[in-house]
Amino acid sequence: MKINKILNNTKGDRWIWLIVILLSVISLLAVYSAIGSLAYKRGVGAESILMKHVAMMVAGLALMYICHKLDYNWYKGISKILMVITIPLLLYTLVFGSHVNEASRWIAIPGTGLSFQTSDLAKLALITYLARTLSRKQENIKNVKESFIPIMGAVCVVFILIAWANLSTALMLFGVSILLLIMGRISVKQIAITCLAGAFLLTAVVMLGPRRHVYMTRIHTFMHPEATNPDKSFQADHAKIAIATGGIFGKGPGQSSEINYLPEAYSDEIYAIIVEEYGLVGGFILIGIYLFLLYRCVKIATKAPKAFGTLLAAGLSFSLTIQAFANMAVAVGLGPVTGVPLPFVSMGGTSILFTSVAFGIILSVSRDNDEPKKVVVGEIKEVAMA
Incomplete structure (x- = not known):
C-alpha cells in the first residue's frame, strides 16, 4: 500500500x-x-x-x-544561502580537504565516514543563484552595477575556486553559466567580458596552479599520443582497447x-x-x-x-x-x-x-x-x- x-x-x-x-x-x-x-x-x-x-x-x-x-520556487529562496555556504566550503576544501593525485576536492562529512566533492554542491548553488538573479533582474538586466557585476562576480569566484583543483568541472560549469547568461538576455558585450575574465582565470590556473604539470601532460598526451610515454597514456589507451574490442x-x-x-x-x-x-x-x-x-x-x-x-x-x-x-x-x-x-x-x-x-x-x-x-x-x- x-x-x-x-x-x-x-x-x-x-x-x-x-x-x-x-x-x-x-x-x-x-x-x-x-x-x-x-x-x-x-x-x-x-x-x-x-x-x-x-x-x-x-x-x-x-x-x-x-x-x-517541493515547490521549485522554494529553491529560489535558498539560492543565496547556498552561495554563502558554498564559497567558504570551496576555500576550506582547497586548504584542508583530502589530497588525492595532488588535487584537494573532497571534504569529510563528520560521523558518517563519507566524503563529498564541494564542486557538486557548487554546481547546484551557482545554477540556482544565476536562475534567481537573472529572473529577478530582467527589468534592469543591462544595468552594470545592479545586475552584471553580481552575476559575473559569482561566476568567476566559483570558477577559480573549483578550477584550482578540478579544472574540467570548472570549465563545464562556466559553459553552463554562459548559456544561462545568453538565455537571461545579458548583452553580448557583457557576455564577452565574462568570457575574457574566464579565459584570464583559466590561463592563470593552467600556468600557475598546483596541478599545472598535470594539465600540460594530459593536453600533450591527447595532442601527441604517439610521442607520449606509455605510462602517461595508460588510461586512455586501455579505454580505447575496451571500446575497440x-x-x-x-x-x-x-x-x-x-x-x-x-x-x-x-x-x-x-x-x-x-x-x-x-x-x-x-x-x-x-x-x-x-x-x-x-x-x-x-x-x-x-x-x-x-x-x-x-x-x-x-x-x-x-x-x-x-x-x-x-x-x-x-x-x-x-x-x-x-x-x-x-x-x-x-x-x-x-x-x-x-x-x-x-x-x-x-x-x-x-x-x-x-x-x-x-x-x-x-x-x-x-x-x-x-
Missing part, C-alpha cells in the same frame, strides 16, 4: 522518471561488472561494494522524490577484460566498460537516453510560466548532459583524460545524491507545469468581456 501511495503521489514528467529508472538499471549492471578489481584490492566481496552502491542509489531516489514534491554487440555482461587494467573503471571510465560489454549498440543506446533527457528537460523549461523555472530547469539539464557527453568523449578519445563521472551511472558516493537533487528540482518544475492553475473570478470576467 505504501509503495502504491508513493507511486500515486509521484508527479512530473513521466519520461524523466523512466530515464532515471533506465540509468539506475544500467548503473547496477555496469558497476557490478567493473568492481571486481576494486573488490580484490580491498579484500572484500564484490557484492558488498555493490550493496553500498545500491544503498546510495536508493537514498538518491528518495532524495529525488522529496525534492520533486567491444564490437557491435559487445562481449556480454561481466565479460570485460579491461576492468583489470583501467583505473576507475567503475567511475570515470565506466562508459568504456559498457561499450566493451554491450558493444556499439549499448553505447549508442546510452547516448540516446541522455539526448532524450535533454529533449524532455528543454520541453519542461519552455513550458515553465516563469523565467526562474525556465532558467533553473535549463541550467540543471545542461549541466547533466554536458557532463555526460564530456565523460563519454574522454572514453572514446575525443578529449584529454578528466575525472568526470557519468551522471547516475558511475559508482559514486554523494555525487549520486547531488545528481538526484538536480533531477528532483527539474521534476519539481515539471510538476508545477502540469498542475492546473487557479483562476480567480475577476480574471474569468476579464476574459469573458474580452
Whole structure:
C-alpha cells in the first residue's frame, strides 16, 4: 500500500522518471561488472561494494522524490544561502580537504565516514543563484552595477575556486553559466567580458596552479599520443582497447577484460566498460537516453510560466548532459583524460545524491507545469468581456 501511495503521489514528467529508472538499471549492471578489481584490492566481496552502491542509489531516489514534491520556487529562496555556504566550503576544501593525485576536492562529512566533492554542491548553488538573479533582474538586466557585476562576480569566484583543483568541472560549469547568461538576455558585450575574465582565470590556473604539470601532460598526451610515454597514456589507451574490442554487440555482461587494467573503471571510465560489454549498440543506446533527457528537460523549461523555472530547469539539464557527453568523449578519445563521472551511472558516493537533487528540482518544475492553475473570478470576467 505504501509503495502504491508513493507511486500515486509521484508527479512530473513521466519520461524523466523512466530515464532515471533506465540509468539506475544500467548503473547496477555496469558497476557490478567493473568492481571486481576494486573488490580484490580491498579484500572484500564484490557484492558488498555493490550493496553500498545500491544503498546510495536508493537514498538518491528518495532524495529525488522529496525534492520533486517541493515547490521549485522554494529553491529560489535558498539560492543565496547556498552561495554563502558554498564559497567558504570551496576555500576550506582547497586548504584542508583530502589530497588525492595532488588535487584537494573532497571534504569529510563528520560521523558518517563519507566524503563529498564541494564542486557538486557548487554546481547546484551557482545554477540556482544565476536562475534567481537573472529572473529577478530582467527589468534592469543591462544595468552594470545592479545586475552584471553580481552575476559575473559569482561566476568567476566559483570558477577559480573549483578550477584550482578540478579544472574540467570548472570549465563545464562556466559553459553552463554562459548559456544561462545568453538565455537571461545579458548583452553580448557583457557576455564577452565574462568570457575574457574566464579565459584570464583559466590561463592563470593552467600556468600557475598546483596541478599545472598535470594539465600540460594530459593536453600533450591527447595532442601527441604517439610521442607520449606509455605510462602517461595508460588510461586512455586501455579505454580505447575496451571500446575497440567491444564490437557491435559487445562481449556480454561481466565479460570485460579491461576492468583489470583501467583505473576507475567503475567511475570515470565506466562508459568504456559498457561499450566493451554491450558493444556499439549499448553505447549508442546510452547516448540516446541522455539526448532524450535533454529533449524532455528543454520541453519542461519552455513550458515553465516563469523565467526562474525556465532558467533553473535549463541550467540543471545542461549541466547533466554536458557532463555526460564530456565523460563519454574522454572514453572514446575525443578529449584529454578528466575525472568526470557519468551522471547516475558511475559508482559514486554523494555525487549520486547531488545528481538526484538536480533531477528532483527539474521534476519539481515539471510538476508545477502540469498542475492546473487557479483562476480567480475577476480574471474569468476579464476574459469573458474580452
